[in-house]
Amino acid sequence: MSDYIPTQIEPKWQAKWEADGLYHSDIDPKRPKHYALTMLPYPSGDLHIGHWYAMTPADARARYMRMNGYNVLFPMGFDAFGLPAENAAIKRGVHPKVWTYKNIENMRKQMRSMGAMFDWRREAVSADPEYYRWTQWFFIQLYKHGLAYRKMSPVDFCPHDNTTLAREQVWGEDRHCERCGTPVIKKDLEQWFFRITQYADELLNYEGLDWPERVRTLQTNWIGRSEGASVIFKTEMGDSLEVFTTRPDTLWGATFMVLSPEHPLVGKLTTAEHRQAVEDYKKQAARQSDIEREATDKEKTGVFTGAYAVNPVNGVKIPIWTADYVLMTYGTGAIMAVPAHDERDFAFARKFGLQIIPVIQPEGVPDLDGETMEVAYVGAGHMINSAQFNGLAVNDEKGRKNPGITAVIDWLAGQGIGKEAVTYKLRDWLISRQRYWGAPIPMIYCEKDGWNPVPDDELPVLLPDDVAWKPTGESPLKLHPTWKQAKCPVCGEPAVRETDTMDTFMCSSWYHLRYLSPWYNQGPFEESEYNYWMPVDTYTGGIEHATMHLMYTRFFHKALRDMQITEGSEPMIQLRNQGMVLGEDHEKMSKSRGNVTAPDDLVHRYGADAVRSYLIFFAKWDMGAPWNRTGIEGTYRWLKRVWALFSEPIGNPSASPETLKVLRRKVHQTLKQVTHDFEQFEFNTIVSGLMELLNEMYKAKEAGAAGTREWSEAVDLYLRMLAPVCPHIAEELWELLGKPYSIHIQSWPKVDEAATHEDEITIPIQINGKLRDRLVFPADTSEEEIKSAALASEIVRKYLEGRQPKKVIVVQKKLVSIVI
């Protein structure tokens, strides 16, 4: 018997699998397909233990599906554009391309050491010109179909470094520049957008998707659909002020208006007397984040503009204020304030002594009084102080489900002062980045013909390599002497290229399509591959992508469908999220904290199989947990015990039939549990189940089971169950036992249900809810027999002291509960 030396067997099998193309996935119409996808990594340098934590169970499950007869596609690639490459260039003078591709090379090597079943022929790297050629092509398609457009939009800008900043480069509550610490300012730039808002309602529909409730809730909140009405107020000077409200039924209670400090009319409306206060207030508001501004518990601030508006429903003159709790980015940036029935308006009115008029009266309580109310009333009731609508019922529903709201909306529309309206928090997707290391936006500007797309046969618009890095961080594309010079695709006259690049979420919105045929150069993907493999059956990745990436890719797919490029509305049918591996200090792993665990060291010391099984075993997959360096000893020991048991000589069988029956029962019970766990993504109990079975097998061997038919079956099934989790040791032992190569193309075993049944059942006996006795019965004992045996038990008789029990509950095959 030899020792278990993973570093000897693992590279050997990895090389053989690769040479044999064992994990190549090709179209096979005879077999059901399964597209298993795990989120692709950013090539930051090293594969992190977190990557392993995400990929290993995904790989194990892909292998399980393959053993179940599916033709499985499990590809891998790199999300290779992005800011860190540019930061490295600025800090260390390495070209982003060099930095990125060196990292990719390193990470490929690390991934190979995992022994995953990636089909590397299908690898896609988003920074390859052959990849971003199609990213650009998609942009042009979206542009041609009116889904991409250009408009002014504010960006974060550092006045000291004189550069635009990405969101993640703006730090802290005071929103300062990551590099120099200067507070950032907003600057308006012309930028490109995708019309994701056009798909807002469709994105709210998750029909046919097996996605976690949590992700759907996050997306739903992100889209933030509100139903209500838009109403036109007029200022005394005659300007129109449109407001959106979800509560048009409370219009008669509007006692003032509030404009966002950024609202374009604030300047015009403000009277000379109030101008200084308003200007000061605007400056102060601009320095706060939206979250701070919206917080309901925050002390309300605001100033009077000196102007008045007229409430269109009753002609009452109401003051116009400006306050930071109204955001320009939501609705119209102006609200009608109904302090009696809105918490924030109420707090504001009380603070500044503004009038409060109740217009919804709850049932069965004394009449509300604006002078004495202590909180806003937001519930159901009937309308009061509302002219012809007095007495109308208002319930807790939103929109047209509410009779009060419906009646008022219809009346407003009839009067021409308002109409039914829906607003969303979702904004159009801003895709311009003032960066170098991204896919150039393939557009050309001509003085005469305006913006036009680069012709298809000129794609890709290549990133130039010969760029200079200025410490300002301004995009080198802008500073490049010749790159932006182009010919107008329409008139042929000199024109200029767009120097912005695309948001990398654009690259990752379609990578699952490039995996289908990264070799293909006639289009983004080969149709036959698409028709066979799509949609993705199982998508796994971190919850942090719930809103951005997962929403963008859904939008992208719907847009492709509408442009007749693809069929189907949803790219990924089933979604599951893993949790995060924290450092041993329970903090998020990061180089700066020095709490990072490097998988390479672990693989070197314990082998990939031990690392894989430990990552699967040590935490509930969807929860994650802090790393524990000694824990891995457990799975390493387990594998050594597997090795020892399966590779040592068998000896003469001498086990009793009972021993063999018990062994076979445990094997099939484990198979049943492990199968269930793979289906349900409950990975940690797969390993614990296999550990338990191993312990039973040691006992059985002790009792002389080795060499029997049951023993052979146990070993065979054990290795098949082990194969998805620990592919190397399973393959090695499989070969050692003289079984046909490769274990990874064997079938998943079938559970023998009959073998799983217990002969005997142990029934706990409770008296007044406390466990007092345990009795063993043959499994088929009737309820009556169990009941009488329980009552006859010595311990129960002692407690009964000759009395009759008040109640006896017998739960079939579970327990007996006696009440005295």
Place this chain on the structure above:
RNA sequence: GGGGAAGUGGCGGAAUUGGCAGACGCGCAAGACUUAGGAUUUUGUGCCGCAAGGCGUACGGGUUCAAGUCCCGUCUUCCCCA
């Protein structure tokens, strides 16, 4: 502030969904083997108690023959908010 998730031994976690709480593993303790042990192996290990027994799933109530699981309230931690 709003929305969401979660609180089970010293630690990570089990518990067929209302039915024997603590599977499996780490750690720890004692023993065996050994020149040695950071190898291997055996046994033990929720807490209190010499024991009988009692108490135990964040805390306080409730429903039930029976609650980690269901209901009400409180506290704590974590995640998300362009």
